[in-house]
Amino acid sequence: xxxxxxxxxxxxxxxxxxxxVYSWVVSPPRIVDAxxxxxxADFKDQYRSAIAAAYNATGNLPRARARLSLLGDRDSxxxxxxxxxxxxxxxxxxESADQVAALALALDDKPNSAPISTPTIEFTNNxxxxxxxxxxPPPSDAPIVLTETPEIIEVEPTATVSVATPRxxxxxxxxxxxxxxxxxxxxxCDSNLPDGLLQVLVLNPNRRQLAGVEIVVTWDGGKExxxxxxxxxxxxxxxxxxxxxDITYTIQLARGSDVALGIVAPGCxxxxxxxxxxxxxxxxxxx
Amino acid sequence: MxxxxxxxxxxxxxxxxxxxxAYGWVIDPVDFFDLTPDTLRADYKADYVxxxxxxxxxxxxxxxxxxRLAIFGTQTPAVIAAEGLEHAxxxxxxxxxxxxxxxxxxxxxxxxxxx
Numbered sequence: 001x002x003x004x005x006x007x008x009x010x011x012x013x014x015x016x017x018x019x020x021v022y023s024w025v026v027s028p029p030r031i032v033d034a035x036x037x038x039x040x041a042d043f044k045d046q047y048r049s050a051i052a053a054a055y056n057a058t059g060n061l062p063r064a065r066a067r068l069s070l071l072g073d074r075d076s077x078x079x080x081x082x083x084x085x086x087x088x089x090x091x092x093x094x095e096s097a098d099q100v101a102a103l104a105l106a107l108d109d110k111p112n113s114a115p116i117s118t119p120t121i122e123f124t125n126n127x128x129x130x131x132x133x134x135x136x137p138p139p140s141d142a143p144i145v146l147t148e149t150p151e152i153i154e155v156e157p158t159a160t161v162s163v164a165t166p167r168x169x170x171x172x173x174x175x176x177x178x179x180x181x182x183x184x185x186x187x188x189c190d191s192n193l194p195d196g197l198l199q200v201l202v203l204n205p206n207r208r209q210l211a212g213v214e215i216v217v218t219w220d221g222g223k224e225x226x227x228x229x230x231x232x233x234x235x236x237x238x239x240x241x242x243x244x245x246d247i248t249y250t251i252q253l254a255r256g257s258d259v260a261l262g263i264v265a266p267g268c269x270x271x272x273x274x275x276x277x278x279x280x281x282x283x284x285x286x287x
Numbered sequence: 288m289x290x291x292x293x294x295x296x297x298x299x300x301x302x303x304x305x306x307x308x309a310y311g312w313v314i315d316p317v318d319f320f321d322l323t324p325d326t327l328r329a330d331y332k333a334d335y336v337x338x339x340x341x342x343x344x345x346x347x348x349x350x351x352x353x354x355r356l357a358i359f360g361t362q363t364p365a366v367i368a369a370e371g372l373e374h375a376x377x378x379x380x381x382x383x384x385x386x387x388x389x390x391x392x393x394x395x396x397x398x399x400x401x402x
Contacts, residue, residue, distance in 0.1 A: 007292070007296055008299045009299070012303040013303060015299065015303020015304040016307040018300075019303060019304040020311045021307075022304075022308060022311070023312045028311075028319075029312055033328040033329075034327050036327065040320075040321040043323060043324050043358060046324075046358050047324075047335070050342070053339075053341075054341040057346070067338070
């Protein structure tokens with residue numbers, strides 16, 4: 001009976017291991033044809049910023065939507081809002097963050113418009129793309145290989161192509177120096193809301209809600225800051241704060257605004273005669 | 288052990304290496320993530336240049352456009368934009384888009400000259 005050639009099997013396995021180590025660790029395939037979805041997070045942020053800037057310039061929402069889809073975000077609106085917050089938190093230009101937030105708002109306003117492609121983006125998901133950086137394109141008679149991602153058909157330039165990059169009125173961007181005006185102050189007696197709830201809404205001249213705006217609340221012997229946009233489900237420009245009873249507060253925006261003086265939690269009564277502290281809603285808007 | 292046996296061992300080793308390379312490079316290559324923008328495919332780069340050009344048309348700030356294009360790394364912004372323009376012309380971008388990119392290239396070339 002012939003014995004098993006262990007040494008040959010071992011040599012085969014050792015060679016296999018060496019080959020895998022070389023191909024996975026030492027010299028993996030060089031990437032030259034990557035898609036935006038595999039970019040590092042900070043580069044994705046820059047990509048989103050560029051998309052937002054382009055949208056701000058052209059107003060072409062379908063094109064912006066198609067571009068955002070390349071980044072593979074589960075929810076582009078959430079991703080854009082979160083990025084706007086990060087940008088403001090890290091001290092980046094307000095205009096840039098506002099463009100990102102504005103794109104999120106536009107997507108939120110028109111969630112059902114169908115995306116279209118940018119003119120030249122072709123989706124392929126072929127391993128060969130990674131391996132043959134300089135290989136020529138396949139001949140036209142090569143068999144078509146269906147891939148996982150859909151191919152977006154390029155639109156031939158026609159007389160209507162100029163519509164692809166319309167030149168709409170530029171979206172207004174608030175300037176840093178323009179002070180906000182206190183345009184609304186309401187007393188809210190709603191027993192369903194937390195006692196002493198101070199709600200602040202910050203709007204730009206177009207009544208678009210502004211995220212990341214710092215609000216300063218001061219009282220005798222104390223001071224606190226809070227920001228709009230931390231509860232995006234209630235609006236990008238919304239912020240709230242719980243006022244203690246019998247304390248008089250002063251509210252203003254750190255960026256410069258009218259000052260809301262003498263803000264106190266109002267005393268309210270339910271229909272059954274029960275007393276509770278109501279809330280105040282302040283609205284600031286750039287003129 | 289006979290020399291004949293060594294030959295078989297070496298052949299088995301080489302076969303194993305070949306199988307390992309084929310598996311690692313072709314069948315199941317490394318999944319890449321966290322890549323830098325310079326690895327993007329040419330059409331994505333061109334579209335990024337187009338985005339920059341669209342924004343530049345309104346902002347008219349070549350410095351800002353150059354900073355946006357700087358994510359592609361070592362080349363100058365004017366060269367990056369010119370490559371995007373070349374790709375756009377060769378791949379049937381609309382005339383309007385090509386015109387935007389041409390405007391950006393011209394602006395960046397002028398801007399580079401005064402830097």
